[in-house]
Amino acid sequence: MELKIKNLSKTYSNGVHALKGITLNIPQGMFGLLGPNGAGKSSLMRTLATLQQADSGSATLDDLDILKDKAEVRKILGYLPQEFGVYPKVSSYNMLDHIASLKGISNKGERKELVASLLNKTNLWDVRNKSLGTYSGGMKQRFGIAQALIGDPKLIIVDEPTAGLDPAERNRFHNLLCEIGENTIVILSTHIVEDISNLCNNMAIICLGEVVAKGIPNELTEGVKGRIWTKAIEKDELAHYKTDLQVISTHLKAGKTVIHVLSDNKPDASFEAFAANLEDVYFAEITSRMNSTLV
Structure with missing residues (x-):
């Protein structure tokens, strides 16, 4: 499995040229996208997550055209944006069950098994009946990953996932991402160099909408x-x-x-x-x- 991005460009209506001919080949596993705030990371992630249209270029996941076949892409996509809202009075169990239903998992027994598996994987089983509004920042991030994993996605995008987490939560989150990355493509977008160094076998550095370096972290060093x-x-x-x-x-x-x-x-x-x-x-x-x- 491979994600191929070629000459991807995006200019917003206010004149900001967010992406300038981005070209990357991303293999299965953990891929780090490193750059300062305003570099274009989130613009690239939103484009790959089918939330906005590129002006030009292409992006394909094997034979699937990400820019054209958006409905099909969303079936195999898991996305954790930098900021996401939760229903504060709903439990994580009920929310995951609802999201699974929306994603087409209609069999109640199958949903029950899936939700239990995700809550255990993200270490949230013991608090499954607590409302999301009572969760800490790290717990909410783990819930975000749980919802992103519904539907056995082939491409997972996480944007600044460890911002604001304490060291213990950050470490747990790293371990979870590494486990997920064994069987799928995980794009980790961040400005934290240590996260990329610890987690990713391949990476790219983006600045002012352009790729300025890419490769294996040790070789770049x-x-x-x-x-x-x-x-x-x-x-x-x-x-x-x-x-x-x-x-x-x-x-x-x-x-x-x-x-x-x-x-x-x-x-x-x-x-x-x-x-x-x-x-x-x-x-x-x-x-x-x-x-x-x-x-």
Whole structure:
């Protein structure tokens, strides 16, 4: 099974060019879509989820045309948007049973078995009779995944699924996504680099509506290996370093501003080599793309 996206473009009525010729081949398993807010991730997810029409390009899941055969796509699609509402006074059991009915599972016994399986899979069985309005953020996210799994989907899209979750909920959610990704295509759209690094065998980085990098996370990291340098500086020195060097990221540590610089050679003796990681790849690609638009 493979999702093929070719030259997908979308411009909104307000003139925002959200997608600019996106081309990706996404195999079965977990695929990470990484990018900053406003990069075009949600626009791509909404297009693949048949919620909006692309201006041009194509997207196919094996022989199924996602852009044209929307009714058929929805039969095999599971979608968890970044924000979704719930009926606060309805229990998770009754809500899943209702959604299953809407998806065409008419046999009551079959629905009962399916709902029980999903509630156990998402660790919600013990709270199945509690109203959704009493659920924590993590529990609501797990309910979102449960409803997305109804109908044995072949393509699952999750948009910023771990935003706002505490570490324990985030870890449980990661384990659940990995289990799901063994038998289907799961697209994980996020701006959290660690989520992609921990979960995905394949990924792409999107910025300003364009794919700026794609491949296997470890191989992408190899591309900046030996080229990342770090140094702690005073805050008022940052502008100077940004003028002379390609500063890709900064963070505070013990009252100092720590910078990461991308350079083929050691900038000067005061810098130390840094073992590159996927976050460095991300910031290198994003800053390079941002800077090129300012030239």
